[in-house]
Amino acid sequence: MSRPDPAVLAGTCCLVFPDVYEVGMSHFGLRVLAAEVNAEPDLCAERAFAPWPDMAAVLRASRTPLWALESGRPVREFDVVGITLPHELAAATVLGTLELAGIPLCAADRADGDPVVLGGGTWASHPAALEPFFDALFVGDGEGALAGIVREVGEARRRGVPRRRLLEQLGERPEILVPALRGTSAPGARAVRRRLRALPEAWPYAAGPVPGLAAVFDRVTLEIARGCGGGCRFCQAGYVYRPERTRGVEAVVAEAIASLRHTGYDELSLTSLSTADHPRLGELLERLAPLCAGRTVALGVSSLRAYGLPDAALRVLAHTRRTGLTLAPEAGTQRLRDVISKSVGEADLLEGVRRIAAAGWRRVKLYFMLGLPTETDEDLQGIVDLVQRVIAAGRSAGRGVFQAGVSLSTFVPKPHTPFQWEAMPPLPEILRRQELLRRRLRSRSVEVAVHDARGSVLEALLGRGDARAAAAVLAAHRAGAYLDAWTEHFSWDRWQAALEAAGLSVEQAARALDPDAPTPWDHVVDGVSPVFLRRERERAYAARPTPRCDPSPERFRCVACGLDCAPPSGPAVASAPAAPEARPFDASRSSPVVSVAPVPVAAEGAPFDASSLPPADLVASAATPPVWWRMVLRKSGPAVWLGHLDFVRAVVRALRRAGLPPAYSCGFHPQPRLVVGAPLPLGLLGLAEPVDVLFDAPPADPAAWPARLTRRAHRGVEFLELRAMGEGNPHLGRAVAAAEYLVAVPGRDEADARRRAAAALAAERLVVRDPRRPAWQERDARPALLEVEPAAVGARLGALAPPGVGWGLRLVVPVQGCPPLALLGALLLDEAPGAVTAARAALLDRDRIPLR
Template sequence: MTILEKIALALPAVESPARYMGGEANSIVKDHSQMLARMAFLFPDTYEIGMSNNGMRILYHVVNREPDMLCEVAFAPWDDMAREMKKYDIPLYTHASYTPVRDFDVIGITLQTELNFTNVPYVLELARIPAWQKDRGENDPIVVSGGPAMANPEPVADFFDAFMIGDGEKVMIELLRCVGEGRKAGLKRTEILANLSKIDGVYVPTLRPVVKNEFGMLVPAEPAKGSYEHTNGVRRLFIPEMDPKDYPVKNLIANMQLVHNRFSVEVMRGCAQGCRFCQAGIWYRPCRELNPDDVLDIAKAGIRATGERELGLLSLSTADYKPVEALTDSIIDDPFFDTVDVSLPSIRVNSFGQTLAGKIAALKGGRSATFAPETGSERIRKMINKTISDQDMYDAAEHAFSSGFNKIKLYTMIGFPTENEADMQAFCDLIFNLVKIGRKYNREIQIAVSIGILIPKSFTGLQWAPFMDKETALRHIRYVREKFFKHPNVKINWASWETSFLEAVYSRADRSLAPVIYEAYKQGIIFESDAYRFDYNKWLGVWEKCGYDTSWVYREREKDEVFPWDFIHAGTSKQYLRREWEKAFDPNSAPVPNCKWGDCQKCGIPGFGAEIKLADDPVRHKAPSRTPEEIKQLVAERRPKKAESFSYKITFKKAGLSRFLPHQNMLSFFERTFLCAGIPVKFSEGFSPKPRISNMGALPLGLETYCEIISVDLLQKLDISPENLPNLMAQLSEPFPRGMEIVNIEPLKEKLSKHFPKAMVYRHTPESIPADLMERFNAKDLPIVKNHRGQEINLNEHVQGIEIAGKTMLVKVKCNDQGCTASPFVIFAGLLGIEIDPAKLDEASRRFLIAKISMEWGKT
C-alpha cells in the first residue's frame, strides 16, 4: 500500500484533514533521481503557521530555481494525525510528492521561536530519523537548522548536524551542493560535516568543543574573537542587498485558512534604532531596503499567481522604510490594488506622521494603528534607548484619531532592570492621556494594551540582565490592570509569566538542556507556541525528574562572562553590547541615534555605514502625492458602478485527497482563481460585500464527487466556445489543489436551484454486499434508519435505484429542493445492515470515507 493510500485511511479520523492533504497548487514537482541534492523543508509547527512563513517561501523558491536541486515542504502533524500515522505506519511525508522525509539528502528545520524546541525530536522521530545527532548512520539525512532562534542554538545543538547562522538565501545553496557532491563522491558522514564546517556561516556542533565556565554552564572552548572579517568564530551571514530575484512570486497555495492569508513582500531587512532589549535589531543588521518599483512588480505578480486579497509590506518597522510614503502613493494610484487590502505592519510612533496616517485612513477607512512604546515610563525608555517621548506618543495619537482611526494598539513590556511602581504609574498616565485625546474625536475609541515580559536575549545590550521574578512581575501587571478595571475605552492583555520564564530558559541555556527537551517531548509537551497547550506544572515535573536547576535565569551576568552562544560573531561586537549595557544605567548617557541615517556607532559590522542600502522613490511607478481628501475622492470615483454581469454554472470534481477539502475552503478557491485569471467577480452590496458565488450546499467531508456545481456572477463575459473552453477550464483549475478540477462551464440563464439534480448516484465498494439486497429493494422492504440528528429516514422513499457491478454498488438517491440527499453514510449503513447509533455515526462515516464513496448525478 502506498503512502497516498495510507493517508486516505488516516484523514477521516482527524480534525483538520486539509492540513495533511498535500498537492497544493503551485507545488514544484521534479524527478528525484535527477537531482544532485534534495531537501525536505520541515516546519516544526502546524500547517497554518508554517504555510504563512515568509522565510519558508523564500528558501523554497531559491532552492527550486536551481535545476539540479529540489525542495519540498512538510509540517508537524497535530496529535490526532500523529496517532493515525502510527496506526497506519505512515512516516512523515512531503506535500508535493508524498515522499518520506527520511528519504531526502537534507532535512531543513526552521526554528522561528524557542517554543518550537520540543517539536524538534517530535518531528524527527515521526520521520523515522534518530532524534540525537550521535545516533544517525551513514544513510540518514543531514539535519540542519536556521531561523531567528539560532541566535543561541545550543539547547538543541545535540539534535542537529549543522546550523546556518544568519540570512540563508546564498548559504543554503552552498550547503546543499556540499552535501550532494559529498554523497555523490561516496564521502563518509563525518567527512561531509567537516566540509560543511568550512562554509562561511555554517556551524557544526560536533566540531566545536565546549567546556564548563565558573558558573557551571557549557560554553565554547574557543569563543569568537577578532573583527567580523577576521574572526575565529562562526559569522552570522547577511546578504549585501535585497535582490528581487530572490523574492518568490508563485507561492504555494494553502488548502485551508492560514494564520496570515496574504501575499507578503519584505520591503526592508534590518533595523538600526538601537533598542537595547531587541535581538532582531542586532541580528538583522545592517539595514537593506528593496527598490519600491520592485516591491510593486513583485506584489502584482504574486497576487496574480496566488489570488490573495491582502498585501503585507513586511519589515521590522515598515514606517522606517525610506520611500514608504512614495510607495503608498504608488499603491493608491494603481487601480490594481483597489480590491487588495494593503497592510503596513510595525509602525513606529515617531515615524507615524500626519501625512502617512491620513493617507492610510483615507485608503482603508477608519481602523486601528499599532504603536510599540515598550513602556509608559520615559525613565525606562531612556534606559532601553527607545528614543520616543510621551509627547511623540500624544502627537501620533492626535494624528491617528483625527484621521479617522478608532483604535490604537500598544505593545509594551514590564520586567526591565530597576523597574518600580513609579514606572507603572507613568505607564497608566500615558494610557489615560491617550484615551483623553481619542475621546475628543470619538467617545467609542479603544486603547488595546498588550503587556509582555522582558526576556533578556542573546546579542542584546540586556543579555547580562536577570529575568524578573514572578511575584514582582505579577505585581507590576496587576498595578496596570487594576487602574483600568472595566474601563470602557481600555482593554489590557498580558503575557503568561510561566511561558515567558520557559522562553527565558530556552533563550540563554546551554547544551545540557537537550536531554530535558527530549524528556519533555516524551511526556507530550509539544506545540508550546499554542497557549492552550502550555502546561507549566508538567515542566516542573520534567525539571525535577531531570535534576535541572532553573534558578540561573534570575542571575545578573558578570562583565567578562563567556556565554554559550559566544562562538558566533554576529557582526556587532560583544564589547559594543557591553558598552550599551553600561550606558543603560548611566543617567547622563546620550541617546544612541539610528545609524541608518549616517551616524555610524561603530558597532562592529564592517563598512562604517556603507553597508546600509537605502531605496529611493519609485521611478517606473511614480505617482502624485495626494491629500486624504483627494484619496477619498479617487477611491469613490474608481469604486465599481452598477455594470452588466454574466452568470455561469460551473461543474467540477473533487477526487483523490482533495475530497477532504472543507466546504468554505472550496468556495474560496473559486474566488481566488478568478482573481488569478484577472476576471472580476461581482460582489454583493452592503456593509460587508461578498463575492456572488453560490453552490448547492455542503457535501459530507471526504465524499469524492464528479458533478458538484456552483454558480458565479462575473463582470466579464467568458469565452466558452468549444475551441477555448478546454484551455479556460485548465487555466481556472490551476490554483486548485491536486484532484480538484473544473469539468464544464456553461451560461446560467435562471437560478441555480433550477439546475439542481433530482437524484444522485453514490458509488461504494464495501467488504461484502447482502445477498438479498436487490430482493428487499424490489419488495420495498428496506429499513428505516436514523441520521446524526435522530431523524428517521425511510430508505424505501429515498433510494430510487440499486445496481450491483461485481463488488461495487451504485445507489441512486433522490435529492431535495436544494439538490442534496440524505447522508450517503447513513444510507449505505442501512443497506448493508450495519447497526449504527446516531451518536456513533462518525465511526460508520469513517469506514465509508475510507472506502471512498463517490457521487455522480442521477439520470432523471
C-alpha cells in the same frame, strides 16, 4: 504538480516547520526558501509541518513516517531536512517532528543513510539547547545559500561521501555550525559567523507555494525591509538582523504585481520589523494603492506604528482596508523608555494618536513589556496613565469614541542584546505586576491581553541555556511536550519536571549573568561587538538612550555597533554624525558582511510571465449590468481534503490567476460575488459542483476558459463548464433541494449492492449519529433517504474510480436535515471507513433535476 524523480536530482530538501501547517505556511522565510530552491532545475524542496496531536497519534499507531506534502515521500528520505527555528517554545516540537519522521533525535546516533538535519532561524544564533539534535546550524540570511548547501549535500551523498566527511565539508562554511565537530558552546570553540547579505531587490517569491488550507496569514507578504536601527535594548531581532536594509519602491511594486497575478490572492501586506521606518513608505503606498484598488486587493501593512507616519501613508491607509495601527511604547514612563532606548517621547505618541483618530481610526493597540530592568511600580502606574491619555487624545481628535487594546508581554533577556545578562523578575512577582495592571486598567475603553509569563520564563531558560537546557528539552519531549506555543498543549508542570531532571530551576531565569563571564552563545558571531553591548548596558543603567542608526548613504548615521557599515563616500553625501561615545568596534569580531550584486530592478510588471495573462480577446469589456455565470467544477484528488471555505477560496484564486476575476461586493471588506450550491462534506469526490459567479468583465469565449482555469487551479479542482445565466441572481443556493450520492466499496458485486439497497428500503429506521453535533444524539434518517438503488458506481466515476470499485449504491437525500456522511455510515456500518469511496454526483432541484 508532478514531482521530479529524486534519483535524477542533484539534491533534495524537505523544509520542516515545527508548528502546524496553518502557522508554518504563514512563515515568509519558509515560502521564499522553498521557491528559491525549486527555481534550480536540478534541486527540489518540499515541505512538512508538525501534525496536530490527533494526527501525530495516528502516525505513531500506524507506524507511518511523517511525509512531505508535495510528493508524499517520507521526510527521512531527503538529503537535507531543513528545520526553521522561530523561537524557543518550538524546542519540543522539533524533537516530536524528528521522531514522527523516523530520524534519530540525536545527531550522534545518525548514520550515513540519514538526512543532514540543518537548523536555521533566529534561534540558531544561540543554539546550545539544540546542538545535540542538529547536524548543522546555519546562522544568518538563508537566501542565496540554501540551494548551494542542498546541492553540496546531495552530490556528496550520491558519491558515497561518509557522513563525517560531509559534515566537515559543511563546517568549512563560516556561517555553519557543526556541533559535533566544533566543540559547540564550550569556551574557545571556533566561531561561526552570521551570513549577512544585501536584501535582494527581486527574488522568486512569485513562484512560492500558495496554501490550500487557509493559513493564519493567508495573503501576499512583501518584505520591504530587514533589520532595524532602532536599537531597543531588549529586542533580539533588532540586533541579529542588523543592519537595516530596505528595498526600493520599484522592486516592491514589480514584485507586488507578479505575486498577485501568480498567487490569485486578494490581500497584500507589506512587512518588516518596523514598516513605518521605511524611508519611502508614503511613496510606496501611493504607488500600491491604485494598483490594489484596480484589482480589488486589500492592502495592509504589518508592524505599523501609529506615530511618525508620513502624511501620504496615512492618507492612503485611511482609504484602503483599515490596517491595525499600533503604539509600542513598551514602558509607561520616559525614564524607563530611556533605559530601554525606546526612541519615542510621550508628545510624539499622543500627537500620533490625534492624527490617526482624525483620519478615522477608532482603536489603537498598545504594546507594553513587564519586568524590564529597573522597573518599579511607578513605571507600572505610568502604563495606566499613558493608556488613559492615549484614549483621551483619540477621543478629542476623533468623534468621541476611541478604544485601546493593551498587550502586556514579559521581558525575556535575549542573547545578543545589551540586556542578555539581565535577570527576569521571579515568576510570582511577574504575576503580581500583571494582576496590578489588570485591575488598574479595567475600563470599557480598554481591552487587556496578558501573555503567559510561564512561557516567557521557559524562553529565557532555553534561550540562555547550556547543555543542561538540551537535556531538559529531551526530557520534556519524552514526557509528551509538543506544540508548546499553543496554550492548550503547554504544560508548565511537565516542563518544570523536565528542567528539574536536567538540573535547572525556574529561579535560574531570575538570575543575572556575570557580564565578564563567557556565555553559551559566544561562539556565534552576529557582527555586533560585545564591547558595544556592554556599553549599551551601561548606558541603560544611566537611563541614557542611544540614537537610532541608519546605514543608508542618504542618511548615514552610525553608533559603531561593530558591523562596520561602510560610510558614504564622495562629496555628495553628508558626513555621518557620530554617536556619543562611539568608538571602533573590536577588530577580532570583524563584520561578516557578504556583498551580493544587486539584481537589476525590473520595470512594473516585467518580471511576470506574460503567458499567464488572458489573451485580450478572451475577456469582454465590462458588462452593464454585470451578469451571473454558472461554473461546473469537479473536485477530486488532493482537493477532496479542502474544506468548503478553502474550496471557495481555491476557486476565487484560480479565477484571479487566470485573469478572470469575480465581481466584488462594496464596503470596507469587499467579498467575491460567488454562490456555491451546498457545502460538499470533507473527503467526498464532487463530480459536478455548480458554482455561480458574477463577472464585471465576462469571458468572451466561454469554451476556452475551463481548460485555462483548470491549469491555474489547486490540484484536483477542475473546471468543466462555464456559461452565462443572464441578468439577475439565479439563486443557486435556494434552488438546491437534494443531492445525489454514489457510494461503493472495492470488490463488491451487483448482488451485494442489490441486497444493501433492498435492506435500506425495507428498514423502518436508520439510526445515525453525527459525532460533530453532541446535541444531535441518535436520529432516524430513514425519512431522509428519498431514493436508494444499486448502481454501477465504477462506471459513473470513470477514471476517478479507485481500483476494484464496481457496484455500489446511488442515494438521493435532501441537502437539509441529515448529514450525508452520517447516513452513508448507517448504510455501510459493516465496512471499514477507509475502504469506502463516496462521491456527490449532482445537486438536484425540487424536481430532482441536476443543477448544471
